[in-house]
Amino acid sequence: xxxxxxxxxxxxxxxxRYCPGCGHGIVHRIIGELLVExxxxxxxxxxAPVGCSVFADEYFNCDMIQPPHGRGPxxxxxxxxxxxxxxxxxxxxxxxxxxxxxxxxxxxxARNENITVVFINNAxxxxxxxxxxxxxxxxxxxxxSVKGRDIKKQGYPMxxxxxxxxxxxxxxxxxxxxxxxxxxxxxxxxxxxxxxNQINGNGFSLxxxxxxxxxxxxxxxxxxKRWIQExxxxxxxxxxxxDQSKEAE
Amino acid sequence: MxxxxxxxxxxxxxxGVLAAGCRFFAGYPITPQNEIxxxxxxxxxxxxxxxxxxxxxxxxxxxLFGAAAAGKRAMTSSSSPGISLMQxxxxxxxxxxxxxxxxxxxxxxxxxxxIAPAQSDYYQATRGGGHGDYFTITLAPNSAQDLYEFPKLxxxxxxxxxTPALLxxxxxxxxxxxxxxxxxxxxxxxxxxxxxxALSGCSGRERRVVRSYDLKPGKLEEMNVRRFEKYDIIxxxxxxxxxxYCNDADLIIVAYGTCSRVSGAAMRMARxxxxxxxxxxxxxxxxxxxxxxxxxxxxxxNFLVVEMSCGQMIDDVKLATECRSKIHFxxxxxxxxxxxxxxxxxxxxxxxxxx
Numbered sequence: 001x002x003x004x005x006x007x008x009x010x011x012x013x014x015x016x017r018y019c020p021g022c023g024h025g026i027v028h029r030i031i032g033e034l035l036v037e038x039x040x041x042x043x044x045x046x047x048a049p050v051g052c053s054v055f056a057d058e059y060f061n062c063d064m065i066q067p068p069h070g071r072g073p074x075x076x077x078x079x080x081x082x083x084x085x086x087x088x089x090x091x092x093x094x095x096x097x098x099x100x101x102x103x104x105x106x107x108x109x110a111r112n113e114n115i116t117v118v119f120i121n122n123a124x125x126x127x128x129x130x131x132x133x134x135x136x137x138x139x140x141x142x143x144x145s146v147k148g149r150d151i152k153k154q155g156y157p158m159x160x161x162x163x164x165x166x167x168x169x170x171x172x173x174x175x176x177x178x179x180x181x182x183x184x185x186x187x188x189x190x191x192x193x194x195x196x197n198q199i200n201g202n203g204f205s206l207x208x209x210x211x212x213x214x215x216x217x218x219x220x221x222x223x224x225k226r227w228i229q230e231x232x233x234x235x236x237x238x239x240x241x242x243d244q245s246k247e248a249e
Numbered sequence: 250m251x252x253x254x255x256x257x258x259x260x261x262x263x264x265g266v267l268a269a270g271c272r273f274f275a276g277y278p279i280t281p282q283n284e285i286x287x288x289x290x291x292x293x294x295x296x297x298x299x300x301x302x303x304x305x306x307x308x309x310x311x312x313l314f315g316a317a318a319a320g321k322r323a324m325t326s327s328s329s330p331g332i333s334l335m336q337x338x339x340x341x342x343x344x345x346x347x348x349x350x351x352x353x354x355x356x357x358x359x360x361x362x363x364i365a366p367a368q369s370d371y372y373q374a375t376r377g378g379g380h381g382d383y384f385t386i387t388l389a390p391n392s393a394q395d396l397y398e399f400p401k402l403x404x405x406x407x408x409x410x411x412t413p414a415l416l417x418x419x420x421x422x423x424x425x426x427x428x429x430x431x432x433x434x435x436x437x438x439x440x441x442x443x444x445x446x447a448l449s450g451c452s453g454r455e456r457r458v459v460r461s462y463d464l465k466p467g468k469l470e471e472m473n474v475r476r477f478e479k480y481d482i483i484x485x486x487x488x489x490x491x492x493x494y495c496n497d498a499d500l501i502i503v504a505y506g507t508c509s510r511v512s513g514a515a516m517r518m519a520r521x522x523x524x525x526x527x528x529x530x531x532x533x534x535x536x537x538x539x540x541x542x543x544x545x546x547x548x549x550x551n552f553l554v555v556e557m558s559c560g561q562m563i564d565d566v567k568l569a570t571e572c573r574s575k576i577h578f579x580x581x582x583x584x585x586x587x588x589x590x591x592x593x594x595x596x597x598x599x600x601x602x603x604x
Contacts, residue, residue: 012456043450045319048460057458063448065318066460068341071311074303078315078323079448081299082273086319086450104311107304 010035012061021221023211024053026178027120028060030188031089035062038195040087045079047072051093052126070101073108076115087198089116094135095125098158105160105206110169112203116194119160119208123232124216134158137235141218161208161241171203173241177210179228183238202245210236252431259284259423261396262326262352262416263292269401270436271322271350272298275312277305277331280364281420282354285326306331310338310351317342317349318459320447322404322438326352328420329370330361332378339413340379344461346446346476348407350400351385352416354423357584365584366420366507371561374417375535382473384480386414386487387534389505393427401433408444410483417534419557421507421586480536489532490541494520498527500551500600503566505531508555508587515555515592524600534562542569551599553577555592557585575599 007013010032018024035041041062048056050069057064063086067075072090080088097105097119108115124142125131132142132149135157139148149157161175172194176187187209194205210232212224219227240246256264262285266274274289286302293300299316303309309325316323327335332353342349355370357363377383386406390396399416407414443449448457463469491509494516495501504512509530519526529545529552531538546552552574554563559582567576579595581587 042452045448045450054462057460061456063451063456064458064460065315065448066345066458066462067311067314068337071307071314071338074308074311075315075318077301077308078273078275078312078317079319080315081301081312082316082319082321082323083449086448103304104308107308 008032008036010041010061011059014058016059017055018052019215021212021214021224023122023178023209024120026184027118027187027209027211028056030191031060031118034192034195038192038199040195040199043085044087044089047075047090049092049096051096053091053093053120056091070096071104072096072101073104073113073115073117077108077113080113080115087195089118091118092120093126094121094123094133098134098160106164109164109204109206110167112169112171114198114201114203116198117206118191119206120211121208121236122211122213122216124213126213126216130216137232159236164206165241169204170206170242171244172197172205175208175236175238175241177228177233177238179210179212179225254429255426256393256429257284257424257426258393258396258418259354260288261393261429262400263288265397265400266324267292267296268431268433268435269322269404270438270441271324271400271404272296272438273316273321273323274299274325275301275303275309276325276327277303277309279328279331281356281423282326282328284423285352306334307338310335313349314338314342314347317347318448320444320449322441324350324352324400326354328354328356329358332370332373336379339385340381340383341461342413343383343385344381345459346411347413347459348411349413350403350407350416351413352418355417355419363584364420366586367557367584368419368506368508369558369561369582370417371534371558374415375537383476384535386410386412386483387417388414389417389532389534390422391506391509391530393429396422397429398432406487410479417506419507484536487533488536488538488540490538491530491532492541493528495527495529495545497525498549499525500553500596501527501529501545501549502553502555502592503529504555505534505562508557511587511589512555512592514589515596518589518593519596524596526596537565537569539569542566543571546570546573549574551575551577553579553595553599555579555587558582
C-alpha cells in the first residue's frame with residue numbers, strides 16, 4: 001500500500017479544534033504545504049490573531065507569536081525589520097484585520113512592508129459566538145444584528161482589497177475563496193505568490209480568503225459553500241486587486 | 250577621560266539607548282519628547298538601526314513586541330497620553346515575558362492635560378498599568394547623566410528578568426541641558442548573546458512560541474504564580490535609592506526625578522538653618538525601595554513626600570514605613586513644579602521653625 005495523502009510538514013500533529021465545514025483548516029493546510037514546498041519553514045515566523053485561529057500558534061510547525069487583537073501587521077513589521085531573513089506571515093480574521101486592526105493593516109500596506117498577510121473573511125465574529133463583523137453583508141443575520149444588518153443603522157461592510165488598492169504602497173492584493181476545489185487551488189497559487197513576493201523582497205502581499213463559517217452562519221457546511229458562491233462572492237468579487245509584478249511588465 | 254558633552258535630556262536618552270546596543274526604535278510624535286524620535290531618526294540611520302515613525306502608539310508598542318520577541322533590544326518613547334495607548338501592548342509583553350524599554354517623558358494629565366512636566370503617571374507605571382496581574386521594572390532618572398546611563402541598566406534588568414522596563418522621566422528632565430559624561434563603553438549589538446526563547450526561525454531547533462495566553466484549566470494560574478516568584482526576586486534584589494543626610498534626620502524628604510533635584514536644594518536650605526533634614530530618592534519606583542524605609546522609619550519621625558501630582562508615591566511611602574512615622578505631603582499637580590522655598594516653608598511648618 002502506498003500512502004498518497006498525509007499531513008504536510010508545515011503543520012504540527014496537534015488536533016485542530018475548528019468546527020466541521022470551517023475554512024480555516026483548508027487555509028492552514030495550504031500554508032502548511034507552502035512552508036515546506038518553498039523551503040521556508042525553518043525561517044518562518046507566523047502571527048496568530050485573536051479569534052478562532054488564535055490556536056494557529058499550536059497548528060503551524062514553525063516559530064509563532066500571538067499578539068494583541070488586530071496588531072499582527074505591527075508585530076510582523078517589528079519581526080521583519082529586526083530579522084529581515086525571517087519569512088513573516090500574519091494570519092488574521094475579519095474582526096482582527098478589518099475592525100480593530102484597520103490602522104495597522106492600512107499603514108503596513110502603505111509602507112509596503114515586506115510581509116505576507118493571510119486575511120480570512122467569513123463575514124462574522126466566529127469565536128465570540130457569531131456577532132456582526134465589519135464584513136457582515138447587508139441584511140445578513142448575526143447575534144448583534146438578529147433581523148439582518150441594517151445599513152441605515154449599522155453601516156456598510158468593509159471591502160479590504162478594494163480599500164487597500166487605493167494606496168500606492170501594497171505590492172500584491174488578491175481575493176480568493178476556499179468554497180470549491182477550483183478556488184482552493186487558486187488560493188494556494190495566490191498564497192504561493194504572496195510568500196514568493198516576500199522571499200524576493202518585493203513588499204506587502206495580502207490574500208483575502210472568503211471562508212465558510214457554518215456555525216456562525218447557522219448553515220450546514222454544504223449550504224455555506226453555496227452561500228459563498230451565490231451571495232458572498234457577489235458582494236466581494238474574487239480576483240486580483242493589485243499586482244505590481246504584472247504592472248512592471 | 251570619558252567624552253563629555255552638554256546635552257538635552259531627551260538627546261541623552263538617544264545616545265544612552267544606542268550605547269546600550271539597541272538598534273530598534275518605533276514611536277509616534279508627542280510633546281515633550283519629540284527630540285527623542287527626531288534625533289533617533291538620524292542616529293539609527295547612522296548606526297544601521299531601525300527607526301519607524303508609526304501610525305500610533307499602539308502600533309509602536311506592538312512593533313516592539315515583534316522586534317523584542319525576535320530577540321533584539323527594542324525601545325519606544327512617548328508621553329503620558331501615548332503611554333496610556335500602549336498599556337494593552339505592555340500587558341501582553343509582561344504576559345509573554347518579553348523585555349523592552351519604554352520611556353515615558355511624563356506631562357500633565359489626565360486627558361490631553363498639558364505639555365508641562367508632571368509625575369502623575371506614577372500609579373500607572375508602578376501598578377502594571379494595563380490589565381492583569383503584572384509589574385514592570387520602573388526607573389526614575391533625575392539628570393541628563395541618568396538619562397544616558399539608565400537605558401543600559403533598564404535593558405540589562407529587563408533581559409535578566411524577562412520583563413518590560415520603564416523609564417519614568419518628565420518634561421523638565423527631557424527639555425533641560427546638562428553635561429553628560431559618556432561613562433561606559435558602548436555595547437556592540439552583535440556582541441549581545443542570542444536569547445534562548447527568541448523567534449528567529451526554527452532551523453536546527455524545536456519551534457518556539459511567544460504568547461501571553463493559556464486556556465488550559467489551571468495553566469494561566471501557574472504562569473502567573475511563576476511570574477510573581479520572579480517579581481519576588483526583583484523586589485528583594487533590585488531596590489535602588491539614593492540617601493543623603495538621612496541617618497540623623499528629624500525629617501526625610503522623599504522625592505524622585507525632578508522633585509528630587511528641587512528637594513535637594515530645599516534640604517540644603519534647611520541644613521543651613523540647622524534643621525536636620527535628609528533626602529531619600531527612590532531610583533527604582535518598582536520595585537519600590539521598601540527596605541530602607543522600613544529601617545529609617547524606626548528612627549525618623551517625619552517623612553515629607555514631594556511629588557508633581559496630587560499624591561501617588563505617598564501611598565508606597567505609607568506602606569513601606571508601615572505608618573510608624575508621620576507622612577506629610579507637598580504636591581504640585583497639572584504641570585506645576587515645586588520650588589525649594591515652598592518645600593522649605595513646608596519643612597519649617599512641620600519642624601517648627603529654624604533652630
